[in-house]
Amino acid sequence: SQQGEEDPQALSIQEGENATMNCSYKTSINNLQWYRQNSGRGLVHLILIRSNEREKHSGRLRVTLDTSKKSSSLLITASRAADTASYFCATDPSTGNQFYFGTGTSLTVIP
């Protein structure tokens, strides 16, 4: 089965609100990455957090990583309609050479 699982599967919020999505994984990892995918398009790399980091910021994005709980969260502050997309976490396990993508969270930001 896939390494990462996102929660919730779908999220609908009003523009200006914050959006939080979570990712849980199963094995130890080297790093965890978050990607965004607009409908029918490729994935866009948002942020990478290494296993020895606990929090990382990039613009309106804040990512946390809790390796003891094997979970990560992505917070998008002051959301905009343009943030409407699917968001995936991807993990790079400590063993093995491939990335595993989660099932994704579909975010809808209502103007």
Added chain:
Amino acid sequence: KAGVTQTPRYLIKTRGQQVTLSCSPISGHRSVSWYQQTPGQGLQFLFEYFSETQRNKGNFPGRFSGRQFSNSRSEMNVSTLELGDSALYLCASSLRPGPNYGYTFGSGTRLTVV
């Protein structure tokens, strides 16, 4: 700089045929990975190439194959197409394999098998 380019964008094939998809990575990127995305299975790893060598392969049948050329461009081939092969095929490139590099994805090739 130019992004990852995948061609063609859309493809319709008949069951039993074969298909070849192409991916040109970002200039300077030497690692190319392929993923299959379907509504039911999500993103599934197909294989990764680095310096013309396949480094890793996902759990797909032998009908799925790929290669990488000396200029880092990569092709993916699917033979004896089945209806279940209908999917968005995404190519991603990075400077090199490893845990410290993010992938840059192309827009994908939408394959429909009828």
